[in-house]
Amino acid sequence: MNISKNIRKMQISDLPEVLKIETELFSDVWTEQMFVEEINTQVSYVLELDNEIAGYICGWKLYDEFNITNVAVSKKYQQKGYGKLLVDFIITEIAKENFHILFLEVRESNLAAIKLYERVGFNEVGRRKKYYKNPTEDAILMNLNNKINIEKEDNER
Secondary structure, eight states, X not given: OOOOEEEEEOOGGGHHHHHHHHHHHOSSOOOHHHHHHHHHHSEEEXXXXXXXXXXXXXXXXXXXXXXXXXXXXXXXXXXXXHHHHHHHHHHHHHHTTTOOEEEEEEETTOHHHHHXXXXXXXXXXXXXXXXXXXXXXXXXXXXXXXXXXXXXXXXXX
16 A cells, blocks of 8 residues: 655644644643744644644754754654654755754653664764753754765765
8 A cells, every 4th residue: 555645844734733743742742832933933844644644843943053853753653764754854955955964852761763863873962951841851962964974975976
């Protein structure tokens, strides 16, 4: 069975489904207003599978850097490569705009996400003590220097 995949900009009309995924996955959830701000002033995309929102990714442009602020894939679609698809997509999109340094924070207990980010090429560069709430937990700060990765790919051709 072929599933149709589409990644597109997040819209206000997507928020009921986005918020459903957010509350399904996270104990310290983003509010509707936080997503509205992402839609209006930052970067946010949704992944549609057969016209159903299966995940999303958000981030902030900061000078020549990009901070991935939220990545989620509904439990129904996890462990199928869709998280990597979203992260790869955002890396490609922001590289077009000459953003080559990416950062993100991830809960230290979120081993699946850490493994995904490492597979994509992110490295741990620090920790933010007690960054997360519900429960209180450190964040691992990770970095990807995309310019180096692009240059490696060009040299391998």
